[in-house]
Amino acid sequence: MIGGTKASIARICFLLTFLGTACSQSISDPTYNPDEVSTNLGEVESRENGPDLEFRYHDHDQMTRYLRSVSARYPALTALYSIGKSVQGRDLWVMVVSASPYEHMIGKPDVKYVGNIHGNEAVGRELILHLIQYLVTSYDTDPYIKWLLDNTRIHLMPSMNPDGFAISKEGQCDNTYGRHNARRYDLNRNFPDFFKANTKQPQPETEAIKEWISKIQFVLSGSLHGGALVASYPFDNTPSARICRSSVLCSVFQSYAHTPSIAPDDDVFRHLSLVYSNNHAKMSRGVSCKQGSPKFDKGITNGAAWYPLTGGMQDYNYLWHGCMEITLEISCCKYPPAHELPKYWQDNKQSLIKYLAEAHRGAHGFVMDENGNPVERAAIKVKGRDVTYHTTKYGEFWRILLPGTYRIDVSGEGYLPQEVEFIVIDSHPTLLNITLHSAKGYISKAVGVPSGTSLKTTSLPTATTSPVQDGAIVFPED
Numbered sequence: 001m002i003g004g005t006k007a008s009i010a011r012i013c014f015l016l017t018f019l020g021t022a023c024s025q026s027i028s029d030p031t032y033n034p035d036e037v038s039t040n041l042g043e044v045e046s047r048e049n050g051p052d053l054e055f056r057y058h059d060h061d062q063m064t065r066y067l068r069s070v071s072a073r074y075p076a077l078t079a080l081y082s083i084g085k086s087v088q089g090r091d092l093w094v095m096v097v098s099a100s101p102y103e104h105m106i107g108k109p110d111v112k113y114v115g116n117i118h119g120n121e122a123v124g125r126e127l128i129l130h131l132i133q134y135l136v137t138s139y140d141t142d143p144y145i146k147w148l149l150d151n152t153r154i155h156l157m158p159s160m161n162p163d164g165f166a167i168s169k170e171g172q173c174d175n176t177y178g179r180h181n182a183r184r185y186d187l188n189r190n191f192p193d194f195f196k197a198n199t200k201q202p203q204p205e206t207e208a209i210k211e212w213i214s215k216i217q218f219v220l221s222g223s224l225h226g227g228a229l230v231a232s233y234p235f236d237n238t239p240s241a242r243i244c245r246s247s248v249l250c251s252v253f254q255s256y257a258h259t260p261s262i263a264p265d266d267d268v269f270r271h272l273s274l275v276y277s278n279n280h281a282k283m284s285r286g287v288s289c290k291q292g293s294p295k296f297d298k299g300i301t302n303g304a305a306w307y308p309l310t311g312g313m314q315d316y317n318y319l320w321h322g323c324m325e326i327t328l329e330i331s332c333c334k335y336p337p338a339h340e341l342p343k344y345w346q347d348n349k350q351s352l353i354k355y356l357a358e359a360h361r362g363a364h365g366f367v368m369d370e371n372g373n374p375v376e377r378a379a380i381k382v383k384g385r386d387v388t389y390h391t392t393k394y395g396e397f398w399r400i401l402l403p404g405t406y407r408i409d410v411s412g413e414g415y416l417p418q419e420v421e422f423i424v425i426d427s428h429p430t431l432l433n434i435t436l437h438s439a440k441g442y443i444s445k446a447v448g449v450p451s452g453t454s455l456k457t458t459s460l461p462t463a464t465t466s467p468v469q470d471g472a473i474v475f476p477e478d
């Protein structure tokens with residue numbers, strides 16, 4: 001899965017330093033020279049408020065300068081890293097915004113946004129830059145943002161497809177020029193697929209993402225797109241329909257079938273999508289972008305019910321890494337004129353922030369052995385939800401769940417499996433510490449449910465209360 005070149009090893013090490021892992025390989029990313037940061041500062045930094053960010057499109061160099069100047073200006077709140085390079089050698093930048101930008105906070109979630117996976121869908125790219133600006137400048141004055149950054153590491157990738165963006169044209173609303181990477185691959189069809197074999201050659205941008213999300217346990221994610229106004233949730237792909245006999249007919253049938261492909265966490269995905277659409281200025285109205293294009297009830301849709309696709313990023317995040325990702329289509333026009341950007345920022349600002357806070361919903365905790373040591377890669381499975389999450393090397397896990405009573409099965413190699421019942425309430429996450437007992441010596445004994453499970457809820461500021469209180473979510477018809 002991971003290319004073995006020297007360059008990519010250097011990149012892994014670069015990334016690992018952000019995870020607090022020792023790395024003997026020297027870091028030699030020629031394009032990331034920390035000394036350059038200060039020399040670039042004068043050009044873009046205004047005297048009082050830090051780096052300026054205008055409402056206009058930023059090409060790759062301008063974006064790079066902006067990100068560097070923010071990281072120089074806000075060293076305690078930001079860290080800039082590159083997860084790799086595009087086909088044409090452009091860095092795939094990620095800015096972490098958090099009270100702990102350089103180190104994972106044990107027990108606290110990491111979340112992300114990825115923008116511009118389709119190079120000509122440009123609004124998300126700029127909104128992520130504005131989100132960075134907003135977060136760093138609000139930390140001292142807005143208690144909600146302070147709480148969010150104190151308790152979350154937010155990884156923001158403005159552009160996953162900088163090469164496609166470089167050839168895209170402002171004002172182009174509907175065409176596909178610039179959508180693909182420089183080798184003409186659609187990056188949102190380039191991931192391994194659970195339902196169907198994906199024979200597309202993996203691209204460097206996709207490989208970089210795969211490596212990144214295998215290194216950091218992201219809890220929640222959004223992928224920003226344009227060309228529609230809807231929050232679309234897994235699954236994007238669907239098992240082959242049995243009535244299909246020829247593959248041509250099959251794909252024709254499936255493209256027009258509009259059959260939802262229901263994920264085990266369908267209720268949670270619908271909720272997350274509603275958080276985005278309900279906090280958006282107009283997404284939840286579900287008005288179609290233009291005549292003939294679909295309307296989306298409440299501004300959300302199951303991905304496959306809209307149209308099925310193979311090799312998408314959101315299904316991969318969820319099924320491979322237990323990261324709940326949805327696809328956010330935030331502009332009817334893929335690359336609108338720059339003067340419309342302030343409106344897009346106003347429309348999406350609240351959604352972008354409230355959505356990330358949803359990482360704090362549900363249950364989280366640690367799986368430990370009898371000596372209190374973390375159990376890595378313990379399998380966590382909520383009964384009735386056929387998807388397995390795994391603990392991190394610190395034994396951490398997160399499971400976003402709506403209010404209710406749940407049972408989970410926890411198992412680890414060499415340990416007795418354990419079943420734990422717990423409740424989730426609306427306003428606070430449930431903390432679950434689970435102790436697994438060694439399987440040794442238990443073979444001939446009668447096994448009861450081992451004790452040592454602690455269950456309690458922690459208090460968070462009232463600002464974390466969910467913006468969506470509506471428990472009666474109706475499945476979209478479209």
Ligand SMILES: *[C@@H]1O[C@H](CO)[C@@H](O)[C@H](O)[C@H]1NC(C)=O
Nearest residue numbers: 366368372431432433454456
């Ligand atoms: C849960 O486990 C973590 C990690 O060992 C520990 O820091 C925390 O204090 C524990 N909390 C409770 C309530 O047991």
Ligand SMILES: [Zn+2]
Nearest residue numbers: 118121225226
């Ligand atoms: Zn797109």
